[in-house]
Structure formats: C-alpha cells, structure tokens
Amino acid sequence: MNHWIIVPVLLPLVAGALLLVLQGSGLAAKRAVSIAATTALVPVAMGLMAIAATGEQQIYYLGDWPAPFGIVLVLDRLSALMLALCSVLASASLLYALGGDDTKGAEFHALFQFQLLGINGAFLTGDLFNLFVFFEILLIASYCLIAHGGGRARIRAAMHFVVLNLVGSSVFLIALGVIYGTLGSLNMADLALKVAAVDADSLGLVRVAGLLLLVVFGLKAALLPLGFWLPPAYRSATAAVACLFAIMTKVGVYAIIRVHTLIFIDPSDGGFSLDAWLLPLALATIVAGTIGALAASELRATVSYLVVVSVGTLLAAVGLFSRDGLAAALYYLVHSTLVVGGLFLLADLIGRQRGEVGARLDRSRSVYQPALLGTLFFFAAVAVSGLPPLSGFAAKVSILQAAQTSAAAAWVWGIMLTSGLFVIVTMSRAGTAIFWRTEDTQGEPRPVRGIEALSTCGLLAGALLLMVFGRQAFDYAQATAEQLLHPSGYIEAVLANESVSTPASMRE
C-alpha cells in the first residue's frame, strides 16, 4: 500500500487545522503555512501521476479494511491527472491571493486548505458515500469562500449558491439511498459488478438513481437547466476564489465521467439512456453560454459565461462516449481549467487599473500598463476561443474529429464552430472596449505585482505548454480514456484486497 496516495487529502487537512490554531499569530505565518502546503501538493501530485502512468490502479485501503466494506482511495490515471491539475491551479490562485485578496475577509487560508481537502478527496475516493462527504467538505468551504470579501453582490450570489447546493445534496442522498436500498453497496467497484448483474425488477430503480446522480453532478458542473447559478456567483467572487473555482465545475464533470464509465454502463438493454440526455444538454449549454458571453457587459461576466461554454464543450465530448471523444475531453479539460483560471485573474488586474468603471466594457480611462495587460489578454483570448497556435485549437480539433463518426456529428460541428466564432467576436469586442476605445486619461497607478504577474502568466502559459508537449499530453489522455473504458481493471484492483491483513474469518 503506497501511503503517498492519502497525502493530497491529509496535507490540506493538517495545514487547514494548523491555520486555525495559528489564528492569533500574524498574517506572515499563515501565508507561509498555506503556500508551503499548497505548493507541496504539486510535486506530490506529479509523483502520483508518474505512478499512475504505469497503468495500474493503486488502491489505498483506509484503516486497512477490506473492500467493499471499508472505504478505499483509488489512484488511476484520471484521478492523478485531476489532482495534478488542481494542485497547479490552487498554487497559482493562492499566489495571486497573497497580493492582497487574502486579507479581504476572515480565515481565507484555512478555508482554502479545506476547499483543497474536499476537491482532492473527491478525486481520490472509490466510495459513493465518501464522495458525498468530500462534496460537502468542498461545498461548505466554497460557501464561505464565495462570500469572501463581503458586499451586496457576493452575499446575494452566495445565498443562491448555498440554497441550490443544499437542495442538490438532498438529491444526492436520495440517489445514494436508492442505490443502497436496491444494490446493498456503496463501493464503486462493487456497485459496478452489482449493476451489471441487476435483476429486471430493480433495473428501473437503479436507472432512476443513475439519472439522479447525473442531476446532482450536472448541478455542480453547471449543465444547462441547472447552470444558471454560475455566472452571478463567479463574476462576483474574489479573483483568487473565482480562479480556484475554475476546477469546481470540473469536479462535477469528473464525477459524471467516473460514475458513468464505471458503474452505470449497461449496453445490453439500451443502457441508462444517458447518451440520450448528456449530448443534447451539453450542446444546449454551449448555446446558452455563448449567448450569455455575447450579452455580458463586464469582463468577469464574460469569463463566467465562458466557463459555461467550456463545461458544455467538455460534456459534449464526454457525451460522444467514444475513446477519442473521452481523450479529447480530458485534454480540453486541462486546457480550459488553466486558461479560464488565468482569465479570471487577468480580468481582476484589468479592472483594478481602470478605477471606478472596473472591468465593465464601457468607454473609460485606459489601463495603467496597456502593453503588459494587452499582450496577456490577446494571448488568453486566442487560447480561450480555440485559435491556432495554442492548445484551445488542438483541443477543439480533436473533439470535432472524435465527433465525426457520431450520429449527431452535424449538431456537434455546427454548434461548436458557431460558438467558437461568437467567442472570438466576444473577446475582440471586450479587448477593443478595454484597450482601444479609451479616453486619454491614464488609469489608476496600481501596477501589477510580481507574484500576480507570475501566477497569471503561469496559468496562461499552460496553453502554450500543452501545445509544445501536445504529443505527451494526448498520449496520456488516450491512455486515460482507454483505462476508463475498460473498468474491469479498476474493479479487480479494488476488490483484490491485496495488501489487507484481515483475519480469514472476516473475508467470508
């Protein structure tokens, strides 16, 4: 049993608790603990990714209880990828927060660590109820973080966010109750076996549970009819928080991928009719997000709607249910998370230098550092709208290629290309309004600090690195998709109970 697997959960937990103890001591101490714990996650996650890249699922039996009775953590290619992505994004957003965002409200650093605890746990766990618990941990931290900084807009958005997610959690519990009541297990690997062998009587109930889970994860991911909470919440959140939240929708996407490639796959009798739902809803999400981005009158709102577009694109690629579609989706997932996170930070930098008008797309004073911010904005716009030579282009081309063989190819091509065109229009309109259509007066002399530039550039550079190392990235994504579409390896690894030292009497 490799104990490094639990480190991404333990490290933020211990750091978060320590930060609460350090409450009385100065800001410097808290910052040091927080940044040390967060950046330490990067090498750990990279190491875990190297282990996962061997292709064998690593299982961590919590308390050494045998599966399916105890809770397991599972490290496979997908969870390792998500952990690495999360650690990079979190480091950048925390670095940015050190520029001053962390002093706008109480206990930013402790909440940040608990947020990471929830996210990392959700990526690692191999148990559905444990997934619920980690979801709640990340949610309660996000409830506080989304209101971080206070103010009318934030409180109002937080209220909606909290109430919606509490209802969502209730639906999650109902789904879990139905699953346990019909199948008698909550371990994902065990469930996969039990769903495959389910009798005709309970098939309907299992199907209901599967679709209820889709509703819950769709709410987290902001899939269309459930995604209206996202733009107001993200646009009003503090920049560093919004940047970190770029991965929150991906937690929902991850859960959809995990549950629907592992448990609810039943090709025998028409399946769980998921493909009938996911692809149309995802395409509708793209349309809604694009319309929102076009209509937005403020840069942060535009970026929030681009998050919706990216979720739609991602789930459309997942909804193709093919190896190529899944691989393209994973590549796009990494690309969109990094670029959107960088865009949130950039929008904050721009808004700060324009004084009162903020990031609104009105005629106003120019920014203080037009060369630096303009270049970054151009780079980000190219990346997010999927133009060559950055990774957005490669991601979109691979999704379109994967869609070629699908029955809905015309829809996917049509909607994604049209949406891409409108995103270009949106971004050029925003860029023109902010950098060119300005008054002659200069903006607020609040130059970009070194750490802020570092974190923003770091995230945006992801788009370049993904292109330079495109071959390796695509190979990894292909291998991950391959692993996901052959869940028998996962199931066998979990239920093998290799390292468990249980007495023979308990094994019966």
Place this chain on the structure above:
Amino acid sequence: MEALFSIVIGILVACGVYLVLRARTFPVVLGLTLISYGVNVFLFASGGLVIGSAPLALPEVLIHPDPLPQALVLTAIVIGFGMTAYTIVLALKAYGELQSDHVDGEAQG
C-alpha cells in the same frame, strides 16, 4: 409500514419544497430543514423496514438490523446540521447587507 413511511417522507419533502419556493430566507431555511428530515428518514429506510428486530446486531438476535444506513444517516444529520447553521448566519448577514429577507435581495413585482 412502508406506506406510512413513504407518506411521511412525501409530506415532509412536499412541505419543504413549498417553503423553499417561498423565497424568503426564514421559510427557505425551514424548508431546507424539512427536506433534509425527509431525506434522512428515506436514507434510514434504505436498509429495509423490519418490525420487531433488535436495534443492534447482537449474537442472540436472529433478525439483524442493517447498521450501515444508521451510520449514513448519522453522517447526513451532522452535515445537515452544520449546513443549516451556516445558512442561518448567511441569511442574517444578507438581511443586514441587503435590507431585505428575499433571497434575491429585493422582492419582485
């Protein structure tokens, strides 16, 4: 027994949904509480309802209860309790900031 349970759960959740849709913070908090009660009872019943079984799994008892849903419900209750507390604090804060107890910050129409 099952019918009674399902009716009770149905009424709890229906009342909860109605209160949440009132869109005033205090009814919303009460509604969320009722929904979570309904869900907890539902979760408790997912282990199967048996009349006359012992509350604990003892060696001499023949009909064992399923202990797992009890553990799940306990976890759900604790989490729900914390969430309710946070929602109340947030509702108070929202009332202070927005001068209104409507969830949108202002009543419409």
